[in-house]
Amino acid sequence: MRQKWQIVGLFLLLAGCAAPAPAPQTAAEVAPAAEEAAPAAEEATSAQVVIAPGQTIRIGGSFALTGPIPDPGKDIRQAAEIAVDELNAAGGIDGFLFELVAEDGACSGDQGTVVGNKFAADSTIVAVSGGTCSGETFGLKPILQRARIPFVSPSATNPDVVDAECDVCNRVALSDALQGQVDADFVFNQLGLRKVAAMHDNSDYGKGLAEIFQNAMVALGGEVTAFEGVQVGDTDFRAALAKIGAGQPELIFFGGYSTEAALIAQQMKETAGLENAKFMSDDGAYTQQYLQAAGAAAEGTYMSFVAGDAQAEKLTTFTEAYVAKFGMEPSQLGPFHGQSYDSIQLIADAIRRVAQTDDSGNLVIDREALIAAVRSTAGLAGITGTLTCDELGECGAGGVQIFTVENGEFKQVAGFGM
Amino acid sequence: MRWLVRLLGVVVLLLLAWRVAAVGLAEGYPASFWISQTLNGLVLGGVYALIALGYTLVYGILLMINFAHGDVMMIGGFTGFFALQLWIGVGWLDGSALWVVLALVLTVVAGMLGSVLAGITLERVAYRPLRGAPRLVPLISAIGASLFLQYSVLLIFGVTPRAYTRPALIEGGFRAGDVFVPYTGIIIFIVSLVLMLALYLIVQRSKLGRAMRAVAEDKSTAALMGINVDQVIVFTFILGSALAGAGGVLLGFHNTVVKFNSGFIPGLKAFTAAVLGGIGNIPGAMVGALLLGLIEALGPSALGIPTEYKDIIAFSVLVLILIFRPSGLLGEVLSEKKA
Numbered sequence A: 001m002r003q004k005w006q007i008v009g010l011f012l013l014l015a016g017c018a019a020p021a022p023a024p025q026t027a028a029e030v031a032p033a034a035e036e037a038a039p040a041a042e043e044a045t046s047a048q049v050v051i052a053p054g055q056t057i058r059i060g061g062s063f064a065l066t067g068p069i070p071d072p073g074k075d076i077r078q079a080a081e082i083a084v085d086e087l088n089a090a091g092g093i094d095g096f097l098f099e100l101v102a103e104d105g106a107c108s109g110d111q112g113t114v115v116g117n118k119f120a121a122d123s124t125i126v127a128v129s130g131g132t133c134s135g136e137t138f139g140l141k142p143i144l145q146r147a148r149i150p151f152v153s154p155s156a157t158n159p160d161v162v163d164a165e166c167d168v169c170n171r172v173a174l175s176d177a178l179q180g181q182v183d184a185d186f187v188f189n190q191l192g193l194r195k196v197a198a199m200h201d202n203s204d205y206g207k208g209l210a211e212i213f214q215n216a217m218v219a220l221g222g223e224v225t226a227f228e229g230v231q232v233g234d235t236d237f238r239a240a241l242a243k244i245g246a247g248q249p250e251l252i253f254f255g256g257y258s259t260e261a262a263l264i265a266q267q268m269k270e271t272a273g274l275e276n277a278k279f280m281s282d283d284g285a286y287t288q289q290y291l292q293a294a295g296a297a298a299e300g301t302y303m304s305f306v307a308g309d310a311q312a313e314k315l316t317t318f319t320e321a322y323v324a325k326f327g328m329e330p331s332q333l334g335p336f337h338g339q340s341y342d343s344i345q346l347i348a349d350a351i352r353r354v355a356q357t358d359d360s361g362n363l364v365i366d367r368e369a370l371i372a373a374v375r376s377t378a379g380l381a382g383i384t385g386t387l388t389c390d391e392l393g394e395c396g397a398g399g400v401q402i403f404t405v406e407n408g409e410f411k412q413v414a415g416f417g418m
Numbered sequence B: 001m002r003w004l005v006r007l008l009g010v011v012v013l014l015l016l017a018w019r020v021a022a023v024g025l026a027e028g029y030p031a032s033f034w035i036s037q038t039l040n041g042l043v044l045g046g047v048y049a050l051i052a053l054g055y056t057l058v059y060g061i062l063l064m065i066n067f068a069h070g071d072v073m074m075i076g077g078f079t080g081f082f083a084l085q086l087w088i089g090v091g092w093l094d095g096s097a098l099w100v101v102l103a104l105v106l107t108v109v110a111g112m113l114g115s116v117l118a119g120i121t122l123e124r125v126a127y128r129p130l131r132g133a134p135r136l137v138p139l140i141s142a143i144g145a146s147l148f149l150q151y152s153v154l155l156i157f158g159v160t161p162r163a164y165t166r167p168a169l170i171e172g173g174f175r176a177g178d179v180f181v182p183y184t185g186i187i188i189f190i191v192s193l194v195l196m197l198a199l200y201l202i203v204q205r206s207k208l209g210r211a212m213r214a215v216a217e218d219k220s221t222a223a224l225m226g227i228n229v230d231q232v233i234v235f236t237f238i239l240g241s242a243l244a245g246a247g248g249v250l251l252g253f254h255n256t257v258v259k260f261n262s263g264f265i266p267g268l269k270a271f272t273a274a275v276l277g278g279i280g281n282i283p284g285a286m287v288g289a290l291l292l293g294l295i296e297a298l299g300p301s302a303l304g305i306p307t308e309y310k311d312i313i314a315f316s317v318l319v320l321i322l323i324f325r326p327s328g329l330l331g332e333v334l335s336e337k338k339a
Helices: A002-018 A070-089 A109-121 A134-147 A176-190 A204-220 A238-245 A258-268 A288-298 A312-326 A337-354 A367-375 B002-027 B031-062 B069-090 B097-130 B136-157 B183-205 B207-217 B219-224 B229-255 B264-277 B282-303 B307-324
Strands: A048-051 A057-063 A098-104 A125-130 A151-153 A169-171 A195-200 A223-229 A251-255 A278-281 A302-307 A363-366 A380-382 A385-387 A399-406 A409-416 B173-176 B179-182
Touching: A057 A070, A057 A109, A057 A134, A057 A337, A070 A098, A070 A312, A070 A337, A098 A109, A098 A337, A109 A125, A109 A134, A125 A134, A125 A337, A125 A367, A134 A151, A134 A169, A134 A204, A151 A337, A176 A204, A176 A251, A176 A302, A176 A399, A176 A409, A195 A204, A195 A238, A204 A223, A204 A251, A223 A238, A223 B307, A238 A258, A238 B031, A238 B282, A238 B307, A251 A258, A258 A278, A258 A288, A302 A409, A312 A337, A337 A363, A337 A367, A337 A380, A363 A367, B002 B282, B002 B307, B031 B069, B031 B179, B031 B183, B031 B207, B031 B229, B031 B264, B031 B282, B069 B097, B069 B136, B069 B229, B069 B264, B097 B136, B097 B229, B136 B264, B173 B183, B179 B183, B183 B207, B183 B229, B183 B282, B207 B219, B207 B229, B219 B229, B264 B282, B264 B307, B282 B307
Parallel strands: A057 A098, A057 A125, A125 A151, A151 A169, A195 A223, A195 A251, A251 A278, A278 A302
Antiparallel strands: A048 A363, A302 A399, A380 A385, A399 A409, B173 B179
């Protein structure tokens, strides 16, 4: 019996050896299709949410409080709290106050599914702000779609977070389709580099962005010498970097989050062939934590960020409230606080437009009407600019900013579509 | 049947060799590339060895897999981090080279102490009460202990990774032609060799080492011979944890980051290394660890597959070893008993 299993194991191994290795240059496969039909707890959502006097309007929040980017996740959560505080200080809606139900989406698809099921099973949840990461949002998406709960993500940038089939999917952040294109354009035309390598962390977000960057680079006429994946949570990238270094690229683009980005920036300096190569990463790595972790290796590296069209006056008011409540500057933790604040404001604005008071003094919110109201948001003044949702659910304003690190600080070097 | 397995084994090896040759010809990496990857592998192997020895020692004595061992290493990494912050606060890292070296040594020692404390606490709280229980019970307790350590650290120190500050003395490295050797890598390799030698001498030459080997062979007979078995077991945990603590701090300097779950994957790899070499066998753990490090660094390039699959190669090797040599490359020596 034992030997039989040994033979089975061997055949499996043989099959593995015989399979051809994937070519490093395969063009972008279709980015992660949202997983269909994860059997959710059959949700008991009715067509309307009825809130009795004294009860609150409950908005769910899926924030990446653990996982690879806990600091930006915390920032997004705190900004959402500020938005809720502000709404309540202004009296809520007809005396009904808002409540933020914060859950940890952990920046992962698995945990996004867990959070999604939790919200779907809770018939008092009206709408959701989140998720923080794209993979997490892919977990939320099919569940909230079935449960008819609209969501607005402040920071999930993968192009497929919103699509024509999903009427509950919306976001304030800008799509990576823009960011990857702008990044490639910056590298090719502004830095004048032709030979680059792309790396990603195998997250939906990082891999998707790296593929967009690679394709854009090739379309511009540049050469992509390597396309290498690592894992979120890895700490030793030397083997992958040595392989990339053999191709002598002039720049490495990394699609992923700050912890891994900082380690790659450091370990590049210790890899033959990459000592003088430049390093560029993305909005997932554009954090103070990157600067601290990478230290001296951060100098001269580039970061892009899907920035809002910052409204100075609103931003100042927001920052004052944030500092007063949490005792820290919002930018200390992460970049997406403006988008987070706006996602709550956008949801509240849509609720205000559809909520009605019935004869017994209850606040009644029709779910389908709310989904349509979120999508029909137009000209809403937010911190990140004037928010107008298009037919796909892209509600963000602004463009892509590119920063370099100088003396331990981010300094903007370019801005596109601002 | 046996000959069929052998034959298939030969076929697997030939296929691998053919694949390596084909890829080698097609890719045409320069020699410096292979040297760099070999050095990367040796450094990785040195770290794995420090952790793997703890698995092997404990298995040799108690016939138990201490799955919390990787997290004991992580505790060492954190203790080292805080010690380092302290030295920075006092200004030792700005002083002369002598002070910096002293601070570095003290950081490693602090990491070792932190891990030892965690190790003996685990032994006392999670393993000793279960000593007579069926073998699955302490294993489950160990998995619980692993989660307990991880999430305690998460709760106390938060989820944000802590960044080790490298003093200028060990920052960077030197270049020989197209090969770059980071100083931290050299330090890891040398320190792990020295510590392994020390361990070997303790186990083979000291009185306590002899007692350890006696307990490994037969606990009850050893007790009859007047050996304090409890004491020997605690001593074993101290040795294993100290090595892991040193590994945690060295890894902290090398990769500059430590967080609540940073012991998990290295722990798993070190366990693989211990099985590869023959669990319970001290030289086996060293050989297995260096081999695993090399396989991980060289394997993906040699087989022409993306580096993100390095773990698949590492664990495939484990499967192959379990098929062809279930007792590991060097066999189970410290204890004659089988699992």
